[in-house]
Amino acid sequence: MAIQVPIKVFRYRPGTAPHFERYQVTVPDDATVIDVIEGVWAEHDRNFMFRHACHHASCGTCAVRLNGYERLPCIVPVTEALAGRQELVVEPLRNFPLVGDLVVDVAGFFQKQAASGLVITRAAEATLSGQPFAHSELFSQAGALEERAYNRFENCIECGICISACPTMAATDKFWGPAALAGIRRATLTTGDCQEKAALLALADSEQGVWRCHSAFECTESCPQDVDPGGAIMSLRREIVGRKVKHLFGAG
Amino acid sequence: MAAPHVIVIGAGSTGAATAHDLALRGLRVTVLERGEIANCTTGRNHCLLHSGGRYCVKDQESAIECIDENLILRRIMPDAMELNGGLFVALNEADLAFREKFIEGCEQCHIPYREVPVKRALEMEPFLNPGLLAAVQVPDGVFEPFRFCLAFLATARHNGAVVRTYTEVTELARAGQFITGVKVLDHRTGKTQEIGADLVVNATGPWAGRIAEMGGVEVPVAPTAGVMVTVDQRLCNLVINRMDKPADGDIVVPQRLTSIIGTTSWAILDPDQIEIPKAHIEKMIQKGRELIPAIQRRVTRGVGAAARPLIRKANTDEREVSRTFECFDHQRDGVDGFVTISGGKTTTARAMAEKAADVVCAKLGQRAECATRTTPLLSYRLFYN
Known part of the structure; x- marks a missing residue:
């Protein structure tokens, strides 16, 4: 069944005053909010700017503020987003430079991500059903069979939602931010190199x-991928303080 | 003398890889994309790094392209993929009867494979249908399409290419029989602009026909949609394929914490307006759970569809159309300085780029050889440096 969805969207171009515009978009009743956003472009204004790619919460491009909260519109059903409301309200992420309409500039964010040292893939949980795998025989880069662990992409999809939700980011864009600090935390857990780990901790242990x-x-509250950046920051603090205490008593 | 300037229209996998190839050969490159990088066909593909197993019986030309490119991409983009392999599983007597042809196909297309005993397959993949009769492992892999394109474009930018997103081509500029550049609308500023070029490459996938039309030529590209249904749990480590010729809902691709079930295939008219038939979504769940029964208990996390750019041949069903690619030099249609590269798959994007860049360089009198087979790509994050 097709439904009419009222949507109020943030519109902006450099040199003009930001404002909201209202549209009605027709989508199937099982559509997600990204389909409505795309509908604004398809049905009403081909100059409308928004970001999207995968439509299954993997690329991280489409993040916006939906009804006042950071969300990935590709995984929020329209009916859920409209429940108890007159209209959807869609705005760009906060704490990023605006480019146009819903599009923000993510360059600074990705530069911090690169500096965090987080490798995009991790060793997969051996257990999909609780039973550990002894070993895996997989094809190597040259196409020959070799024994190695399964790998998979990290949970963080670099969507920028945590940056938008973070009150400290609102105060200063100098702050490393939740995603990069969570990346540093993951990198400290995966590196086997003591010096590299010390360098990563030094990055985190700064103003x-x-x-x-x-x-x-x-x-942590807003992360769509359960990365728990807040928890990662607390873990980093404990580790940094622990090392300092050890050092103080001459054990480091 | 300055190097020739080439405009590449489209920043999906084909455009991204073509920009990289041309920049590496020393040409000046400008990439023009009307939206976000990988915002359509590439972005919403199945994320499958094909081993070629899927095509090794019915479409061996594509299968060989896939395995060749698979082994190259493993080397040049090693950290940005889940390289866990794929299993082809037989669930009934008909599948089992296909097994011999499948293995023969793997051998003919030089796809590495090994037969996996049923018991071992279930140890490897505990959520697999316990009634499976046979399993064969091949080097399938999983990528993330947005970052796949960013890695090519990061490297292209490092080599001097300019990438302009939200910049839509509205007209091709023409002088006599030559395409001399493009007219664009920059959505960021609302301003139009003409950009001159020595040659324009049309890498717009299912939109190739629309851009070709601006140049007064035709290309036989048939936009053909496919639906992907993502469920909210990772239910396998390897890609799970049905051991049969390609059909609806016969493959589950794990990615991060999710599983993506695909796909269907139906011809469409306008790639900007794809309506996903509800029946297709239900079919994905129904067919997917034949492979992995636990799919039935999972919640749908996302549904997407995009159009593939299939090269049209007369009198063939879209499932039977080869997944291979073609490069069209429109000089043969009486329009010079204009090349279209279309068809293919994201797995074969580098090979498509090589073919297109060979044509471009020959036309522009450039002697540089293709170097993308052995050049490692930069981290996708460096696109934003």
């Missing part, structure tokens, strides 16, 4: 690192 966080946990 704009873990100590700038106000422990609001909005990042």
Whole structure:
């Protein structure tokens, strides 16, 4: 069944005043909010700017503020987003430079992600059903069979939702931010190199690192991938303090 | 003398890889994309790094392209893929009867494979249908399409290419029989602009026909949609395929914490307006759970569809159309300085780019050889440096 969805969208171009515009978009009743956003472009205004690619919460491009909260519109059903409301309200992420309409500039964010040292793939959980795998025989880069662990992409899809939700990011864009600090935390867990680990911890142990966080946990609350950046920041703090205490007593 | 300037229209996998190839050969490159990178066909593909197993019986030309490119991409983009292989599983007597042809096909297309005993297959994949009769492992893999394109474009930018997103081509500029550039609308500013070029490459996938029309030529590209249904749990480590010729809902691709079931195939007229038939979504769940019964208990996390750019041949069903690609030099249609590269798959994007760049360089009198087979790509994140 097709339904009419009223949507109020943030519109902006450099040099003009930001404002909202209202549209009606027709979508199937099982559509997600990204289909409605795409409908604004398809049915009403081909100049409308928004980001999207995969439509299954893997690319991380489509993140917006939906009805006041950070969401990936590709995995929010329209009926759920409209429940108890007159209209959908869609705005760009906060704490990023605006480019146009819903599009924000993610360059600075990805530069911090690159500096965090997080490798995009991780060793997969051996257990899909609780039974550990002894070993895996997989094809190598040259196409020959070799024994190695399964791998998979990291949970973080670099969508920027935690940056938008973070009250500290609102105060300063110098702050490393939840995603990069969570990346540093993951990198400290996966590296086997003591010096590299020390360098990663030094990155986090800075004025704009873990100590700038106000422990609001909005990042953990809003993360669509259960990365728990807030928890990662707390773990980094404990590890950094633990090392300092050890060092103080001459054990480091 | 400055190097020739080439405009590449489209920043899906074909455009991204073509920009990289041309920049590596020393040409000046500008990529024009009307939206976000990988916002359509590439973005919403199945994320499958094909081993070629899927095509090794019915479409061996594509199968060989896939395995060749698979082994190259493993080397040049090693950290950005889930390289866990794929299993082809037989669930009934008909599938079992296909097994011999499948293995023969793997051998003919030089696809590495090994037969996996049923008991071992179930140890590897505990959620697999316990009634399976046979399993064969091949080097399938999983990528993330947006980052796949970013890696090519990051490297292209490093080599001097300019990438402009939200910049839509509205007209091709023409002088006599030559395409001399494009007219664009920059959505960021609302301003139109002419950009001159020595040659224009049309890498717009299912939109190739529309861009070709701006140049007064035709290309035989048939936009053919396919639906992907993603469920909210990772139910396998390997890609799970049905051991049969390609059909609806016969493959489950795991990615991150999810499983993506695909796909269907239906011809469409306008790639900007794809209505997903509800029956297709139900069919994905129904067919997917034949492979992995637990799919039935999972919640749908996302549904997407995009159009493939199939090269049309007379009198063939879309499932029977080869997944191979073609490069069209429109000089043969009386229009010079204009090349279309279309068809293919994201897995074969680098090979498509090589073919297109060979044609471009020959036309522009450039001698540089293709170097993309052995050049490692930069991290996708460096696209934003």
